[in-house]
Amino acid sequence: METLTIIQPDDLHLHLRDGAALSSVVAATASQFARAMVMPNLNPPVTTVEQALAYRNRILDSLPSGSRFEPLMTLYLTDNTRADEIAAVADSEHVYAFKYYPAGATTNSDRGVMDLTKAYPLIERMEKLGVPLLVHGEVTDVDVDTFDREQVFIDRLLAPLLRRFTTLKLVFEHITTAQAVQFVTESTGNIAATITPQHLLYNRNSLFNRGLRPHAYCLPVLKRETHRQAVVRAATSNNPRFFLGTDSAPHARLAKENSCGCAGIYSAPCAIELYAEVFEAAGKLDHLEGFASRFGAQFYGLPVNKVFITLVKQDWQVPESFPFADTEIVPIRAGETCHWKLLTNEK
Numbered sequence: 001m002e003t004l005t006i007i008q009p010d011d012l013h014l015h016l017r018d019g020a021a022l023s024s025v026v027a028a029t030a031s032q033f034a035r036a037m038v039m040p041n042l043n044p045p046v047t048t049v050e051q052a053l054a055y056r057n058r059i060l061d062s063l064p065s066g067s068r069f070e071p072l073m074t075l076y077l078t079d080n081t082r083a084d085e086i087a088a089v090a091d092s093e094h095v096y097a098f099k100y101y102p103a104g105a106t107t108n109s110d111r112g113v114m115d116l117t118k119a120y121p122l123i124e125r126m127e128k129l130g131v132p133l134l135v136h137g138e139v140t141d142v143d144v145d146t147f148d149r150e151q152v153f154i155d156r157l158l159a160p161l162l163r164r165f166t167t168l169k170l171v172f173e174h175i176t177t178a179q180a181v182q183f184v185t186e187s188t189g190n191i192a193a194t195i196t197p198q199h200l201l202y203n204r205n206s207l208f209n210r211g212l213r214p215h216a217y218c219l220p221v222l223k224r225e226t227h228r229q230a231v232v233r234a235a236t237s238n239n240p241r242f243f244l245g246t247d248s249a250p251h252a253r254l255a256k257e258n259s260c261g262c263a264g265i266y267s268a269p270c271a272i273e274l275y276a277e278v279f280e281a282a283g284k285l286d287h288l289e290g291f292a293s294r295f296g297a298q299f300y301g302l303p304v305n306k307v308f309i310t311l312v313k314q315d316w317q318v319p320e321s322f323p324f325a326d327t328e329i330v331p332i333r334a335g336e337t338c339h340w341k342l343l344t345n346e347k
């Protein structure tokens, strides 16, 4: 049987939620990934190191006993972020970065930044102290077409930002377009990008496949096929600027199957298997380890994991749903087949 053994991967973009929802989902990620960059868009958001450390403890308390999973924490940048919070992040052992959400862009982003240029003094400090800025790269202007929001973000906000802060460490999160791939590839700055399984596997037809498909809805929204192909080429290229971040974003079934359904795809139960499928289809399985297990750690200055995982080429069916707090959640590929299966954690 065909197998693939790689260094245990890290998920460098993850939503874990809080409370009972957190307890429902964290084990799925911890069974695949050694570490994860945990997004701060709780309600209310995580805006201080103190809050992030308390959230980290709640995550650790929710893990199955014996788990060595390590949550890497982030803070939510707001219009009211205090300058000394940046120094606090730089000094923190457990908090790694600030996350920029444009106000109104996505789940719990009401407290996001209204005008990025107003945050320039804070970003200048991040640049000086080497604190990474993680960006949700979309504009939210109502006059900009939903499918164009990433490329307009590049032109209007990202390019000017990086012209001004030439040594800023920045991660362009969950990229979805050929323009984002090109921008990251050609940049002379200290920048990288995360890539999700859904943007590698699916194009926007999946949203309208014989009916409206709320479980395929995430933000940034799935794009047309030519963009998906560009994102696959980037992920599988062995360029260390592109690395794994699932953006697994759990919402209860009824919050998605709703007249105003939430954005987010829950991929934690089969994430590494789906990435393996994409790399195999591209004929680049030998590049999976860099993308999944090395490049993200290198970007963040973390040691590469010492544990290995083994994937086996074997069909299995993803469950239709999982328990989620007092309700249920529908994962990516629900009721459908995955072609790779995670076997063991070799110590």
Ligand code: DOR
Pocket: 015, 041, 106, 107, 136, 217, 218, 219, 220, 249, 250, 263, 264, 265
């Ligand atoms: O689809 C998404 N879901 N995109 C995001 O940016 C946020 C996330 C969430 O937290 O649900």
Ligand code: ZN
Pocket: 013, 014, 015, 039, 247, 249
């Ligand atoms: Zn996200």
